[in-house]
Amino acid sequence: MTNKETVYVVSDSVGETAELMVKAVASQFFGQEVEIKHFSYVEDKQDITNVITMSKYSLSIIAYTIVVPELKHYLDQKADEEGVIAVDLMHPLMNAFTQKFNMEPNSQPGQMRKLDENYFKRVEAIEFAVKYDDGQEVRGLKQADIVLVGISRTSKTPLSMYLANKTFKVANVPLIPEIQPPKELFSIPRKKCVGLIISPEKLYEIRTERLKSLGLTSSANYASLDRILEELTCAENIMKKIGCPIIDVSNKAIEETADQILAIFNKRESFA
Structure with a gap:
């Protein structure tokens, strides 16, 4: 078991957004950056199960930006079952958009990196x-x-x-x-x-x-x-x-x- 403070950044895209947010928050707590481990382009439940298992046996939390509803709900459920802290970095703001602007998200990963x-x-x-x-x-x-x-x-x-x-x-x-x-x-x-x-x-x-x-x-x-x-x-x-x-x-x-x-x-x- 490691005593190193670790954050698993989990995303169904690259995970840049999650990493930047984790670094911003970590700077308020540690003299040096927290160790960040990436799980990018998560596509199925097995990927999520793997990262939750690793997080369970280490001094770590999960920060995620997953927009596919099925994968998000599965991650929340498994994290709760295993006693792992998993923080959704996108949905609180997405929900605010939905409520205020009366719009629904398209729930497609990687929208920021589309080549326009x-x-x-x-x-x-x-x-x-x-x-x-x-x-x-x-x-x-x-x-x-x-x-x-x-x-x-x-x-x-x-x-x-x-x-x-x-x-x-x-x-x-x-x-x-x-x-x-x-x-x-x-x-x-x-x-x-x-x-x-x-x-x-x-x-x-x-x-x-x-x-x-x-x-x-x-x-x-x-x-x-x-x-x-x-x-x-x-x-x-x-x-x-x-x-x-x-x-x-x-x-x-x-x-x-x-x-x-x-x-x-x-x-x-x-x-x-």
Whole structure:
């Protein structure tokens, strides 16, 4: 018999919802996460009997998201017979939906993971962001919904991925004093381009820490204030030439910057 606190996550789908809820609750009780054991895609009563047997002889409970009525009732019945705690994470809310909205659930597993149009758009956008990250294949600039430009360590890549998860096709281009920006950058509509800048002090701090993590000294040109000022000046001149809006990312989380970018684009669309 184990003394490890365990939760058996049982689902007729993947079980992601149950796992997230278990982790949220466990964080209120344990210094570290409780051990979670998965029983996904439960299809018959034997699967349920097996997990109840294991739970009975261990320090554990069952948390489940089963929407098929027959399997749910069987789990409740067997758990009660064997003295096992089994918590239904979905039906209390489903019952509230039924009562308030006068609707019945379709009781089909895996509805959240059905492949819909939005899913494919998101996958396409993520693949686009990876392909056209850091100035790769400049032909992607014309196909992009949003083009981000900025010097190194201004969060271009994480921003691209964050926006891609919202189905926007994003390309980003690094601005380096010694390298001429691609001519395509000046031929795309300026309304879809956004410049990213950062304070010299913040960038110095970020780059110094980056060098330390690589085992290099902070005396490298990459982290020198003179070099940083040169890069920022060059970048701002290019952004002014493009005529794009400029966002200072110095003290912003990725989500904040992304929201600001989307606000700019939504405002433009409303006046288009």
